[in-house]
Amino acid sequence: MGDVVNLKRFRKRTEREQSAKQADANRARFGRTKSERVLDEKRSKRGNDLLDQHRIDGEDAS
Secondary structure (H helix, E strand, O other), X not given: OOOOOOHHXXXXXXXXXXXXXXXXXXXXXXXXXXXXXXXHHHHHHHHHHHHHHOOOOOHHHO
């Protein structure tokens, strides 16, 4: 005979593990300071501006 498993404990443990995974994902997504967010915004804006400067506009651009 195999070991007896308490399904309630197993279910609660899997729910806790899923919750911990979700919390880790949320910390990675939203757990940044305001200065980090502002710095990322400035970097992306500067990158976009540099790309726009190299854009060729006009009739012969095709």
